[in-house]
Amino acid sequence: MTIAAAKGILPSAERPGAYAAHARRWLQENLTDRLRTDRAHEPRATLDELKRFEAALYRAGLAGITWPTAYGGHGLTLREHLEANREIGLAPAPNAVNSIGKELVGPIVLAVGDERQKAEFLPAILGMDTIWCQGFSEPGAGSDLAGLRTRVERCADGWRVNGQKIWTSGASKSQRCLLLARTGVPEDRHRGLVLFAVPMDRPGIDVREIRSMDGDRSFCEVFFSDVIVDEADMLGAPDEGWLAATRVLSIERATNRMYRAWRFESELDHLIAACRTDARSLAILQGYARELAQIRVEIEMLKGHVETLVESLLAGEEIGPRGSFPKLYWSESHQRFAQIAFEVVSRFPPTAGQALRDVKARMEAIYLHSRAETIYAGTTEIQLDIIGKRILNLSRAS
Amino acid sequence: MTDEIDPKDFEDTARAVVEACAKASDGRARARLLAEAGLFGVIAPEEAGGLGLSLRHAVPVVAAAGSGLLAYPLIEAMVLARALAGVDAAEAGRILSGESLATIAWSGVAEDGLVGHAPLAEEADRILIFRADGGAVLAAASNVVRVEPSSDRWDVDLPSAPVRTDGPVTGIELGAEAVRALRADADLLRAAHILGSASHCLSLAIGHAQGREQFGRPLSSYQVLRHKMSRDALVTETIRNGIARALSAHREDADLVREAAWLNAARSGPAVAENAIQIFGGMGFTWEVPLHRHLRQMRAQGSYGAAADLLERFGQALIASSSNEWYREENHAN
Incomplete structure (x- = not known):
């Protein structure tokens, strides 16, 4: 019996909105002030608190929704996933610590992993026992991922890894790394790429944190010096694993952090609610009425992109390059919002009360962080190339 | 008829009719072509002679009109036929059959004496004019409601004209x-x-x-x-x-x-x-x-x-x- 069934929550097909109602209720009861991202004056939640919250979210049926029950999932559809994510987005909830595990590793393991890997890795992701990081980008291979140089070669104990990864978010708190490396030479480009589930406590792995422009230290560099990994931790055969993974990735681009449109709405709601607590701030905000209206329109359009792709996936259609549309739209629209919001909060008077100070801190952080959004998960320029080449079939030939 | 009809089925028909309309001599000739293909009645109720379908089915039809620069107030005819069906089925029927060329003055209210943004008003038989109370009246283009010579050639294919109302405007009324x-x-x-x-x-x-x-x-x-x-x-x-x-x-x-x-x-x-x-x-x-x-x-x-x-x-x-x-x-x- 699934958790949802045990709790008497009906799938969306039987009762639309029931899953959303459950999610809303659960969040109201479990999202404490310390966990809320709109309470800058509260002490920040610790990593352990965030992990406990995320594990509880799963136990409440709000994560691992579409994963098979055999591996700890709730065995439901993207429809319930969408309903739950709308509510998670509307709330000032923290971003997932293990989003790489849940949104990238899980689907790849389900697609190419063997039975042992599925049974071992998947429940540990949902239960927050194993946090994952993504070892794809390298100093010489960012947008041009096929240029990566990290090498794996067979040895007596399994495989030996040598190389360097960068922009590995959360590596310093991860227990495993989804490593993309090659068996041959860099000139092989897309051939000979292989995926490994590397335990982060192996000798020869050195993690260095990189301080990002928003002051965070989540980014890392990861160095692999003669690191031995087990054959059993290879995901799919060389070549096969990566090919299957890219298919999964195109779906993931369309569905990951599905709550984003609603979180975006929630941030705008917070700005407005806070400004309404003070006449001077409200007057400032009213000067931005048209810009905010435009942003609110864009939020609805973003929901349209997400819901259209969810309907396509539910109908069994291929998403392919269409996943680029929501990524491109969200990242640029969110940056525009962040610029407006920053300008609004920068005009608050020094006498501003707690509500305004809280929203100011949140909007400043959003503004800085938003600069990464057109860079990570495929830059704006890469998305535009994908649309031009694979949707419009524009010839690049001279 | 039900929504089981795929809206895409209308797309090809609409494209072909819009293409034919490009060669027609005037609005009235286009009205006949559009009416023959049943395109005015996509969203009008069946009782009034429409197809009784949802807006979903009208989308590809109107998109084809936009794509083909249709020189006819198709949106106006469609929404008028639907709105009038329950008020005056005969009037709705005349729009559906292409007999009556109807349009809407989108800006201003009758009380101002001058309303505007009425596409193809110069050829229209009927013009819907809004009122200050939120309602509207479907007026006959006559002495009471005079279409001014159009000075607005902004939309080359579908020019709009201002409409002058002398005195109280009468006709079929629509509530707010x-x-x-x-x-x-x-x-x-x-x-x-x-x-x-x-x-x-x-x-x-x-x-x-x-x-x-x-x-x-x-x-x-x-x-x-x-x-x-x-x-x-x-x-x-x-x-x-x-x-x-x-x-x-x-x-x-x-x-x-x-x-x-x-x-x-x-x-x-x-x-x-x-x-x-x-x-x-x-x-x-x-x-x-x-x-x-x-x-x-x-x-x-x-x-x-x-x-x-x-x-x-x-x-x-x-x-x-x-x-x-x-x-x-x-x-x-x-």
């Missing part, structure tokens, strides 16, 4: 509720019209960029132009998905979602024509290349649907009534 529904239908259809127009401009730009060579290479080999067209693909896809979302049944937030879909189309669609003009270079600025006609009709639809006014109201309403239970003001420690 019916007018609200009519405007809501029109907003979504206008978004579809812009979708058709913008998509056509993008395909013209792509065709030109693939065929035209400069410095020994096709324009499409230049990344800066490919990216411009990719952005326009994002614009048209966004308009399409916005319309689809507004059409999905039983939404609690139907008004918001519809207004957003309309505002998005009105505000983002014209840029696709503007970019296509840029990609065409000097040719794009000529009268012969039809891009300016698309730009004009998209901007005209923006005015008919008062998108700029709506954006302002939308923003004020957002600030005044945004309600997310997580940020109730009393929850904030001050």
Whole structure:
């Protein structure tokens, strides 16, 4: 019996909105002030608190929704996933610590992993026992991922890894790394790429944190010096694993952090609610009425992109390059919002009360962080190339 | 008839009829072609002689009109036939049969004595004029309601004209509720019209960029132009998905979602024509290349649907009534 069934929550097909109602209720009861991202004056939640919250979210049926029950999932559809994510987005909830595990590793393991890997890795992701990081980008291979140089070669104990990864978010708190490396030479480009589930406590792995422009230290560099990994931790055969993974990735681009449109709405709601607590701030905000209206329109359009792709996936259609549309739209629209919001909060008077100070801190952080959004998960320029080449079939030939 | 009919089935028919209309001599001839194909009645109830289908089915028809620069107030005929069906079925029937050429004066109210933005008013038999109380009256183009010689040739294909009302305007009346529904239908259809127009401009730009060579290479080999067209693909896809979302049944937030879909189309669609003009270079600025006609009709639809006014109201309403239970003001420690 699934958790949802045990709790008497009906799938969306039987009762639309029931899953959303459950999610809303659960969040109201479990999202404490310390966990809320709109309470800058509260002490920040610790990593352990965030992990406990995320594990509880799963136990409440709000994560691992579409994963098979055999591996700890709730065995439901993207429809319930969408309903739950709308509510998670509307709330000032923290971003997932293990989003790489849940949104990238899980689907790849389900697609190419063997039975042992599925049974071992998947429940540990949902239960927050194993946090994952993504070892794809390298100093010489960012947008041009096929240029990566990290090498794996067979040895007596399994495989030996040598190389360097960068922009590995959360590596310093991860227990495993989804490593993309090659068996041959860099000139092989897309051939000979292989995926490994590397335990982060192996000798020869050195993690260095990189301080990002928003002051965070989540980014890392990861160095692999003669690191031995087990054959059993290879995901799919060389070549096969990566090919299957890219298919999964195109779906993931369309569905990951599905709550984003609603979180975006929630941030705008917070700005407005806070400004309404003070006449001077409200007057400032009213000067931005048209810009905010435009942003609110864009939020609805973003929901349209997400819901259209969810309907396509539910109908069994291929998403392919269409996943680029929501990524491109969200990242640029969110940056525009962040610029407006920053300008609004920068005009608050020094006498501003707690509500305004809280929203100011949140909007400043959003503004800085938003600069990464057109860079990570495929830059704006890469998305535009994908649309031009694979949707419009524009010839690049001279 | 039910919604089981695939809206796409209408697309080919609509395209063919719009093409035939381009060769017709005047509005009346176009009315006959459109009526014969049943296109006026897609959303009108069956009792009045319509097909009784949903707005979803009207979208590809109106998009084809936008794409083909149809010189007929199709949106107006469709929404009038639907709104009038329950009030005066005979009048609705005359619109459906193409016998009566009907249009709507989208700006101003009868009490002002002068209303405007009435597409093809110079050829119209009937003109719907709004009233200050929120209702409207369908007036006969006669001595009481005079269409002024049009000075507005903004929309080359479908010029609008101002309409003067001397004294009280009489005719079939629509209440405020019916007018609200009519405007809501029109907003979504206008978004579809812009979708058709913008998509056509993008395909013209792509065709030109693939065929035209400069410095020994096709324009499409230049990344800066490919990216411009990719952005326009994002614009048209966004308009399409916005319309689809507004059409999905039983939404609690139907008004918001519809207004957003309309505002998005009105505000983002014209840029696709503007970019296509840029990609065409000097040719794009000529009268012969039809891009300016698309730009004009998209901007005209923006005015008919008062998108700029709506954006302002939308923003004020957002600030005044945004309600997310997580940020109730009393929850904030001050």
